[in-house]
Amino acid sequence: MLGGYAHRIARINLSTGQVEYFAPDPKDLEMYVGGRGLGVKYVFENGPQVDPFSPDNLLAIMNGPLSGTRAKMSGRLAVVTKSPLTGTVTDSHMGGWTAAKLKWAGFDGLLIKGASEKPVYLLVKDGEVTIHDASDLWGKTTHETCRILRERHGEGADVMAIGPAGENLVRFANWINNDERAAGRGGTGAVAGSKKLKAIVVVGTHDKMPQPKDPELWKEADRLASATINDPKNVTAPKKGGLSLYGTNVLMNITNVMGALPTYNAQHTCIEGAEKISGEYIREHRLIKDNTCHACPVACKKMVEVHINGKTIRFESYEYESAWALGAHAGHTDTDWTGYAIYLCNAYGMDTIEAGNAIAVLMEATEKGYYQGEDGIRFGDKEGEIRVLEAIAYRKGVGDMLAEGPARFAKAIGHPEIALEVKGQSIPAYDPRGLKGMGIAYATSNRGACHLRAYTPASEVLGVPYKTDPLAWEGKGKLTKLFQDLSAFTDSLDLCKFSQFAEGPEEYAKQLAAYWGRPVTPEEILRIGERIYNLERYYNNLAGWAEGSDYLPKRFLEEPSDCAGSKGQRTELDLMLEEYYRERGWEKGVVPPAKLQELGILSQAADD
Amino acid sequence: MPKVNLYATFRDLTGKSQLEVPGATVGEVLENLVRAYPRLKEELFEGEGLAERVSVFLEGRDVRYLQGLSTPLSPEATLDLFPPVAGGALGRTFGAFPPWLLERYLEEWGGVKEGEGVYRLPGARVRFREVEPLKVGSLSIPQLLVEVEVEGEAGEAWFERIALAASRGGG
Numbered sequence: 001m002l003g004g005y006a007h008r009i010a011r012i013n014l015s016t017g018q019v020e021y022f023a024p025d026p027k028d029l030e031m032y033v034g035g036r037g038l039g040v041k042y043v044f045e046n047g048p049q050v051d052p053f054s055p056d057n058l059l060a061i062m063n064g065p066l067s068g069t070r071a072k073m074s075g076r077l078a079v080v081t082k083s084p085l086t087g088t089v090t091d092s093h094m095g096g097w098t099a100a101k102l103k104w105a106g107f108d109g110l111l112i113k114g115a116s117e118k119p120v121y122l123l124v125k126d127g128e129v130t131i132h133d134a135s136d137l138w139g140k141t142t143h144e145t146c147r148i149l150r151e152r153h154g155e156g157a158d159v160m161a162i163g164p165a166g167e168n169l170v171r172f173a174n175w176i177n178n179d180e181r182a183a184g185r186g187g188t189g190a191v192a193g194s195k196k197l198k199a200i201v202v203v204g205t206h207d208k209m210p211q212p213k214d215p216e217l218w219k220e221a222d223r224l225a226s227a228t229i230n231d232p233k234n235v236t237a238p239k240k241g242g243l244s245l246y247g248t249n250v251l252m253n254i255t256n257v258m259g260a261l262p263t264y265n266a267q268h269t270c271i272e273g274a275e276k277i278s279g280e281y282i283r284e285h286r287l288i289k290d291n292t293c294h295a296c297p298v299a300c301k302k303m304v305e306v307h308i309n310g311k312t313i314r315f316e317s318y319e320y321e322s323a324w325a326l327g328a329h330a331g332h333t334d335t336d337w338t339g340y341a342i343y344l345c346n347a348y349g350m351d352t353i354e355a356g357n358a359i360a361v362l363m364e365a366t367e368k369g370y371y372q373g374e375d376g377i378r379f380g381d382k383e384g385e386i387r388v389l390e391a392i393a394y395r396k397g398v399g400d401m402l403a404e405g406p407a408r409f410a411k412a413i414g415h416p417e418i419a420l421e422v423k424g425q426s427i428p429a430y431d432p433r434g435l436k437g438m439g440i441a442y443a444t445s446n447r448g449a450c451h452l453r454a455y456t457p458a459s460e461v462l463g464v465p466y467k468t469d470p471l472a473w474e475g476k477g478k479l480t481k482l483f484q485d486l487s488a489f490t491d492s493l494d495l496c497k498f499s500q501f502a503e504g505p506e507e508y509a510k511q512l513a514a515y516w517g518r519p520v521t522p523e524e525i526l527r528i529g530e531r532i533y534n535l536e537r538y539y540n541n542l543a544g545w546a547e548g549s550d551y552l553p554k555r556f557l558e559e560p561s562d563c564a565g566s567k568g569q570r571t572e573l574d575l576m577l578e579e580y581y582r583e584r585g586w587e588k589g590v591v592p593p594a595k596l597q598e599l600g601i602l603s604q605a606a607d608d
Numbered sequence: 609m610p611k612v613n614l615y616a617t618f619r620d621l622t623g624k625s626q627l628e629v630p631g632a633t634v635g636e637v638l639e640n641l642v643r644a645y646p647r648l649k650e651e652l653f654e655g656e657g658l659a660e661r662v663s664v665f666l667e668g669r670d671v672r673y674l675q676g677l678s679t680p681l682s683p684e685a686t687l688d689l690f691p692p693v694a695g696g697a698l699g700r701t702f703g704a705f706p707p708w709l710l711e712r713y714l715e716e717w718g719g720v721k722e723g724e725g726v727y728r729l730p731g732a733r734v735r736f737r738e739v740e741p742l743k744v745g746s747l748s749i750p751q752l753l754v755e756v757e758v759e760g761e762a763g764e765a766w767f768e769r770i771a772l773a774a775s776r777g778g779g
Contacts, residue, residue, distance in 0.1 A: 235748070253746075254744055455778045466701060487779065500778050504773055522772050
C-alpha cells in the first residue's frame with residue numbers, strides 16, 4: 001500500500017444526503033498521484049458533457065500524498081470541477097492549513113455531487129462527513145462565515161466557504177478559507193453555490209500526520225529540500241529572499257519596467273506610479289506581519305492594513321495578480337483603494353483576476369461608447385470600481401451581465417475583441433507582447449488564460465532554470481511544455497508553486513519515494529505531469545474545445561506594445577503553437593489516440 | 609566604461625572573468641576586446657559580422673534582437689559574452705540550482721571529484737562554478753555555469769541528466 005495517503009475518499013450526494021466512503025484505486029494513485037491529477041481523473045470519469053451548474057457536475061476537493069506531512073510548502077488544497085466560466089476541466093488551489101487538516105481528519109478527498117434544496121455545510125471529522133443546515137449562513141460574506149463556523153466548531157477547525165458571489169452563481173466565484181487564501185480561478189465557488197453548499201469545516205489534529213514508508217530516505221529527502229529552500233542565495237530564503245520579503249508582488253515594478261504589465265485593459269503595457277501598488281511599497285508602508293501556510297518557511301503571505309474614508313481595514317493577500325487586476329488594469333495605482341477592492345473580492349468570494357478584468361472591460365466599453373448604461377465607469381474611477389464589484393456579487397444592473405464573465409459580457413454588447421480571454425477565462429498580470437512565453441502558455445492552458453500552468457517568466461525574467469529572451473518566441477513552446485508537465489505534477493502532490501523556485505524533479509522524486517515506499521525517478525515525475533496534462537486536454541477536446549481552441553485575444557497579435565522594454569512588439573502565436581504542438585505530439589490542439597495510449601490514458605479509460 | 613563579463617572558454621582565452629573595455633557600441637567594445645586579446649577574434653567575428661555561434665547579451669537581451677554590433681552602449685552598460693556550447697563542451701547557466709546540490713547529485717551518480725568544481729563521470733567531465741547572480745528589481749537569483757566535456761554520447765546523456773535535475777519553474 002502506497003504511503004502518504006489516508007486511503008479514504010468520501011462521496012457525498014447533496015440531493016439525497018447520502019455519504020459513502022471508498023479507498024482510491026492504487027493504480028490511479030500511481031498514475032495521477034493526488035490533488036489536481038486525481039481530481040481530474042474523477043472529473044473525467046464523471047463525463048465531459050455535464051452542465052457545470054447541473055447537480056451532476058462533480059466538485060472534487062483534494063489533497064495529495066505529501067499534504068499534512070512535514071514536507072516543506074505542502075499546504076495546498078486542490079478544487080477540481082468542470083468550470084462554469086470556461087466549460088473546461090479546471091483546478092484551483094488554496095494555501096493555509098485546510099489540505100493538511102483534511103488529511104488529519106482522515107481523507108484524501110471529498111467528491112461532491114447532487115444539489116441540496118436548502119443551504120448546507122459539511123463537517124469533516126474523524127473519518128466521517130456529516131451534512132448540516134447552513135440557512136443561517138446563506139447571504140453572509142466569506143469572512144463572517146469562517147468566523148461563525150470556527151466559533152461553532154472550535155478554533156482548531158478549518159473552514160473554507162463561498163460568499164454571496166458563489167450563492168448568486170457569479171461564474172468566477174471562488175472559495176476562501178479562514179486564512180484568507182483563495183482557490184481563485186475558474187468559478188469553483190459558483191459550482192458550490194449551485195449545489196447550495198456554503199462551506200466545509202475540517203477538524204483534524206497533527207497527531208494523525210502520515211509517516212513516511214522509508215524514514216531513512218525521508219530524512220535525506222527532507223534535508224535536501226529544506227536546504228535548497230533555505231539556501232540564503234535563493235529567492236525562497238526565509239526573511240532574505242525576494243519572494244519571502246515581498247511576496248508575489250515583488251513582480252509589479254519588474255514587469256512594469258519590462259513593458260509586460262497589461263494596463264487600461266491592455267491598451268498599454270505599463271503604468272505611471274506602479275511603485276504605489278508594488279510589493280516593495282506595501283512592505284514599507286502597509287505591512288503588519290508576514291503570514292505563512294502549513295509547513296512553509298518562506299512566509300510569502302502579507303497581512304496589511306489599508307485606510308479608506310477614515311476606516312482601517314486589515315486583510316491578507318495584497319498579491320501581485322490582485323493588485324494588478326484591481327489597480328493597474330483598471331487604470332490607477334492607488335494603494336488603499338486597490339487594497340480595499342481586493343478585500344471586498346475576498347469577502348464576496350470572487351476571483352480578483354476575473355473581477356479586475358470585468359472592471360477593465362466595462363471601463364473600456366464605457367469610454368468607447370460600447371456600453372451606455374448609467375452604471376458604466378471609466379478608467380481610474382476607484383469608487384465606481386467598488387460599486388461595480390458589489391453589483392457583480394449581488395447581480396445588480398451591469399453587474400448581472402459582468403457576473404457571467406468578461407468574455408460573455410463583451411460578446412453580449414457586440415465587442416468580443418475587448419475581452420482579454422482564452423477559452424472564456426481572462427488573462428492574469430503578464431502581457432504576452434513583453435513576455436512571449438506567456439502568450440503560448442495562455443493559449444495552451446487547459447483551464448483558459450492562466451500564468452500558473454506554465455510560468456514562463458521564471459525563465460524569461462528570473463533565469464530559472466535557464467535564461468531566455470522575453471521578446472524571442474523561439475524555444476518558448478518547448479519551455480512551456482516542460483513547465484506545464486512539472487506544475488501538473490507538483491499540483492498533484494500538492495506543493496506550492498513557489499517550491500519550484502528552489503526544488504526540481506530530483507527533490508520531488510526523493511520526497512515522494514520516501515512516502516510511497518517505492519523508487520520514483522525524475523523522469524517518472526515529468527511523465528506523470530505529461531499524463532495529467534494530456535488527460536485534461538482530452539477532457540476539453542471531448543467537451544467541445546477542439547481545433548482552433550488555443551488562441552489569444554487579437555489585441556496581443558495586432559496592437560503593438562507602447563511601453564519601453566517591449567515597444568512595438570506583438571505576440572507571434574502561430575510560430576510558438578507550431579513548436580509547441582510538435583513538442584506535445586498533438587494535432588492542432590487535439591490529443592491523438594496514439595498519445596493517449598502511450599501515456600496509459602486510453603487503455604485505462606477502456607479498462608474502466 | 610562598459611563592463612564585459614566573459615564565460616566558459618572565453619575565460620581560458622583571456623584569463624579574466626570581467627573586463628572594462630572602452631566603446632560606444634557593441635561593435636566598438638568587441639573590436640577593442642579583440643585588440644587586447646587577439647585570440648578572441650576568430651571566436652567572435654565571421655568577416656565583419658558577429659559569429660553566429662557566439663552569444664552577446666546586453667542587460668539579458670541578445671544583441672541580435674537589438675541593433676547587433678551597432679547597438680549603442682552607455683558607459684554603465686554590461687555585456688555578457690558566451691562562447692558556443694557545441695563542439696567539445698555542452699554548457700548552460702542554470703538559475704536557482706546551488707553548487708552544493710549539483711555536487712550531491714554528481715556523487716550520487718558515481719562522479720569522482722577531481723578538484724574544486726570539477727567532477728569525473730563515466731564518459732564525461734563536468735565543470736561548474738557560480739557566476740554573477742541575475743539581479744532583477746528586488747530579486748537576486750543565483751546562477752551556476754555548468755559545462756560537460758563531451759566524450760561521445762555519454763557526455764550528452766550526462767548533460768541531459770544535469771539539465772533535468774536543474775529543472776525548475778515557479779508561479
